[in-house]
Amino acid sequence: MNKQALFNFIVQKEARSITVERSFSAPLDPVWAAWTEADILCHWWAPKPYACVIKSLDFREGGRWLYYMEGPTGDRHHCFFDYETVRPKTFFSGNDGFCDDAGIFNKTMPRMKWESHFSEEGGSTLVRIRIHFNTADDLDKVIQMGFKEGFTMGLEQLDALLKHQSS
Numbered sequence: 001m002n003k004q005a006l007f008n009f010i011v012q013k014e015a016r017s018i019t020v021e022r023s024f025s026a027p028l029d030p031v032w033a034a035w036t037e038a039d040i041l042c043h044w045w046a047p048k049p050y051a052c053v054i055k056s057l058d059f060r061e062g063g064r065w066l067y068y069m070e071g072p073t074g075d076r077h078h079c080f081f082d083y084e085t086v087r088p089k090t091f092f093s094g095n096d097g098f099c100d101d102a103g104i105f106n107k108t109m110p111r112m113k114w115e116s117h118f119s120e121e122g123g124s125t126l127v128r129i130r131i132h133f134n135t136a137d138d139l140d141k142v143i144q145m146g147f148k149e150g151f152t153m154g155l156e157q158l159d160a161l162l163k164h165q166s167s
Helices: 028-036 136-144 147-166
Strands: 007-012 017-024 051-057 064-070 076-087 091-098 111-121 124-133
Touching: 007 147, 017 136, 017 147, 028 111, 028 124, 028 147, 111 136, 124 136, 136 147
Parallel strands: none
Antiparallel strands: 007 017, 017 124, 051 064, 064 076, 076 091, 091 111, 111 124
């Protein structure tokens, strides 16, 4: 019998943060790889019907992930993630935001700081993410853009990918 996956999405407006907790019925190694290796990450990151196209991924402290999400009509939303701290298989943090196709930050859009924790217990892996925003307006803007729905879809796609890998 499969254990029900944990999923929490907690918005704390006064702290200008979102906390997401999601468990996966998979060991730590494949979950970590799915967040840190381009050939796996691109298969689940963008919510359907969008596709994630990774231009570059340099997963290390000081490295950068540059990608875009492309819609079925060809619209593209360019994004980046600048890695600050990397502790293999337990934690990574960094800043992300929207940018142009050359990776230049779009100052009219919110920028977010992510802290991503990974832990394994009994063959399952818990991913706990805390996302910090500079202002309450930035937090509201990301929520209004559909972040909860889109990120939830991506995490469900990751869950399906992990289940497929283990079968």
